[in-house]
Amino acid sequence: MxxxxxxxxxxxxxxxxxxxxxxxxxxxxxxxxxxxxxxxxxxxxxxxxxxxxxxxxCRHCDEPLCVKGCITGALTVDQDGVITINQDKCVGCFTCILSCPYGAIMPSSTGHAIQKCELCINxxxxxxxxxxxxxxxxxxxxxxxxxx
Incomplete structure (x- = not known):
């Protein structure tokens, strides 16, 4: 990838x-x-x-702790290995922020709970x-x- x-x-x-x-x-x-x-x-x-x-x-880890720690399933790994956010599922618990060993997930200032690099796929x-x-x-x- x-x-x-x-x-x-x-x-x-x-x-x-x-x-x-x-x-x-x-x-x-x-x-x-x-x-x-x-x-x-x-x-x-x-x-x-x-x-x-x-x-x-975001390093789009092979075994992402943020995805494993996400309590609502808002973070997922797509077929290309890119870790994406479904903002509709995110409840803003920030478990993913705490789970990321690289500090690559952060609170958003745009009304969504979190943001991270999604490799500009959208x-x-x-x-x-x-x-x-x-x-x-x-x-x-x-x-x-x-x-x-």
Whole structure:
């Protein structure tokens, strides 16, 4: 399965992945109209430790603890291995947030209980918006072997 991978050696900490993610999930056609004068709440975020920057997003685990911990079945793994959210089933218990070992699930600011990366399957098609918008190619969308 193709997943988003980050090479922290190449990450500039520019946060463009966050802006591209927020725009891709905004439902708008114009980035300026979608993001101007708002606090963005992307499904990927940049963490900075010392002089190292890296992006944190859902890893679409082979054995996802978030899905196992979801009490309503709102989180599921689709046939392609992408972990998706059914917002109609989510009751906002946040068990998935507590279960994720990577901190990749977060509360939503859009009226839904939670949000996480779904690889832009519902909006961008093909390559995720964070990957497309990374100026340094620090974020890639590729399939890797288990040993990588």
């Amino acid at each position: 193709k997943r988003v991978y980050v090479n922290e050696k190449w990450c500039l900490g520019c946060h463009l992945c966050e802006y591209n993610c927020a725009f891709a999930n905004s439902g708008c056609d114009d980035m300026v109209k979608a993001l101007k004068n708002i606090t963005i709440n992307p499904r990927i975020r940049i963490e900075e430790k010392g002089n190292v920057s890296f992006a944190v997003s 909006n961008a098609g093909g390559e995720p918006a964070c990957v497309k918008g990374c100026p340094n190619r620090a974020i890639v969308f590729e399939e890797r072997s288990e040993e990588a």
